[in-house]
Structures are given as C-alpha cells and as structure tokens.
Amino acid sequence: MIIIIVLLSRLPFIFNSLGADLDAWREVYTAKIIHEDHIYNVSRFPGYPFPEFLYSLVYDYPYWAINLLSVLFTIGCCLYLFKILNFLTIKLSFLISVVFSFVPIIYLSSTIAMDYNWSLFFLLGSVYHLLKKNLWFSALLCGLMVSARFNNIIFLPAFAFLLYTFSEKDIKKVLQFSVLAFLSTCVFFSPVILKYGIGFLQSYGDAKVSLGSLLSLSTLYIYGALGILAIISGLIIQLFKGGYQKIKNVSKNDFAIFSILMIVSNLAFFIRYPLESGYLIPSIPFVLILLQYILNEKLMKPVLFALLLSPFLIHINTQKIRVMGGIFVNENYEDQQLKYCNNLIREIKRHSGNQPAIFHVGNYSEQVSLIGNFDKNSNIKIVKHLSPQDQKDIINKKYTLYYSNTENGKTENSKTHMLDQYGTLLYKDFELIR
Secondary structure, eight states, rough: HHHHHHHHHHHHHHSSSSOOOHHHHHHHHHHHHHHOOOOOOSTTTOOOOOHHHHTTTTSSSSSHHHHHHHHHHHHHHHHHHHHHHHTTTTHHHHHHHHTTTHHHHHHHHHHOOOOOOHHHHHHHHHHHHTTTTTTHHHHHHHHHHHOOOOOOOGGGGHHHHHHHHTTTTTTHHHHHHHHHHHHHHHTTTHHHHHHHHHGGOOOOOOOOHHHHHHHHOOOHHHHHHHHHHHHHHHHHHHHHHHHHHHHHTTOOOOOHHHHHHHHHHHHHHHHHSSOGGGGGGGHHHHHHHHHHHSHHHHHHHHHHHHHHTTTEEEEOSSSEEEEOOOOOOOOOHHHHHHHHHHHHHHHHHHHOOOOOOEEEEEGGGGHHHHOOOOOOTSSEESSOOOOOHHHHHHHHHHEEEEOOOOHHHHHHHHOOOOHHHHHEEEEEOOOOOO
C-alpha cells in the first residue's frame, strides 16, 4: 500500500522538468560529462559522487525516467520509516509512514532530480539496521548517505549515541561501528577525495539571510502553511489539556532523545548554512516520531491529516497567499525556468556563426548545455564564468563574448570588467514571477 500510494501520487508531477533547483541540472550535466568524456568534476562542492555517478547511466533519458529515481528512493524512505516505527511499537506507524511522504518538502523533492531523499533513504536504512544491531550493513549505508549528501556526516555522533543506548552501552560495538562508518565514507566519497584532496571542504557560500527568511525556510517551506499551523495548534492544545506528563516521559525514551539529537544537529547546520529548506529534510521523520511521543492519538490524527493535504492547499510567500499548494506553484516555477532557458538557447544558436564565440550564461550554464545539447566540435563555448584561458582567448584571439545579465555575471564583471569591455548583451537575466 505504501508503494502504491507514493508512486501514484507522484506520477502527475515527474514529467515537467528536472526541477526548478539548478543543482539538479548540475548533477545530471556532471553525469553527462562522466559518461561521455570519462572526466569527473563535482557538480558543486563538497561533491555528491553517488547521484553524480548514478545519473551517468540515465542522463539522456526523458525527464520522467530521471525523476522516477527520486520517487523510488522516497518509497524506500517510507518503507524504512515504517520498519523503524514497527520496531519501536509506535502506534499509527502506517499512517505516519504514508503522511511523511506528503510533507511538502519531501513531496516536492520526490518529483525532481535532487538528492535530498536519496540521502535520507540511506540515513533511515542505517538507523533501522543500527536498531537491529546489523553494524556492517548500517555502516555501509552510512557511507552511501554521506556520498549522496556530505553534510549528513554531522549525524554520526547521534548514530553512535543510538547504538550505545540500544546495545546496552557496549562501547566496543560503538567503536566498531564508528570505524566501519568512517571506512565506508572514505570508500564511497573516494572519487571526490582522489580528485580534490581536502580541497573539497569548501564554504557553502553566502549564508546571510534575515530572521524572517530563516523562519519561513524552516517552517512554511518544510511543512506548508496548513501543516505548520496544525503542528503548532496540536502542541498548544496538548499543553492546555494537561499533556505535561507525556513531555516529561520523552526524557526517559532513548529513541526520543536520539530524535532530538538529530533535529538539533540538523537545525544547527541549517542555521549556519541557511541556503535551502531541503537541508532540513533529515529531521522530518524524527519530528514526526517526536510528535507521536508528545501528542495523544486524537490530536495526532488531525495533524497528520493536515500534513497530508498540505502540498496541495495554501501556499504563502512574500508576494501573495494562494489557495493552491506548493507542488502546483512549483510546476509553474519550472515552466517559467524552462521557457527562459529555451529562449536563451534559441538566442545562442541564432548568434552562433563561423567565428569562435563564448557565451557567459552564469548559473544556467549546465541547464542550457544539457537542454541545448550543443555539438562538442562546434566553435561555441557555454560557460558559468570566464576562466583565465577564456579571458586570453577573448583579448588575444578576438573570440566573440556574449553574456546574459545574471547576478554572478555582474559580480564577476565588477572584478574583471571583461563583460563591459569585450561583451555583447545576449539576453536578460531570469526573473521568477511569484
């Protein structure tokens, strides 16, 4: 039933594109280079070797086939969560496992070519096999978790705590798992380590956002307006109805403490790097488990029902409030981005001539290159930024330079002034209509 529900509920939304998140296009384009040129360059630091190499097998498939991988990993997440809940003898295990897949950010990530749910599948699998004391397989899944999203390495201390409490405080097993998890991580992350050494440990970029953005990214963008309202209302009602004892009992529950450690670790990372709401995906199953420990069943069911509807009803942003949910809004965002990229590709082809030319399109370089599928032997080059060699070719060899007016292009131009001095404006920057 879980497989059927998750699969059928995603099918209408996997045909549009690889997603509005440009990182998805970067991973698939990196996979194209791996397959065609046998060269590995990370799609972005710190590197995502598992999805990058797996996509190299399907990069030229239709959008729906590539996105279907995310659907399958999401199904796996639900199944492992169901197994964990059953192991812990938690009530409503089936309902929680199904509703988990309808949490808006989980739903959205399951319909695009992003790796959030991939890594979560390995995370939940590792947790389940830790509970079953299958240390070898748990450590193996740990390595795959990190190779899908490196930042999830922050959860290893919480994993050690879980094993410590569920193995009757057996330090030997904790050390054994820690060593195996470290070795597994090194093996599966080795393509990045061998290529870049410790240089892959680069900053995630500008992490300065307003308090309002931080709150909305960690609430509305995760659970949706309907979902977060239901969660807050449920907790308030529980407290006013004398639910203090259930909260006190949480401190006596080892798995509840583990869930808190996972949530706090995830939140701390997000506060440090509040770039995308998807960074908080690993905490979602543990938030649901913690809610089940705190709320009584009569309150938990309405909260789960609200989360079930949340992807489809009510979307709030700084511009407006919509009755339609985030999944429909995202389809519109994808349409806008695809239209922009197709127009940009048309302009590139129109300006391509017999003379060598460089087209600076900023962050859209991977998406444009993937959709445009330009001939490698042509005399045009699509770039995100101008390399030193590109600058020499433009100045000395008189290569024609075209550019779209992107933000990172403006930043680069403020340092080199190459676009001002040698460039011709090709196309406007993308402006998302919200």
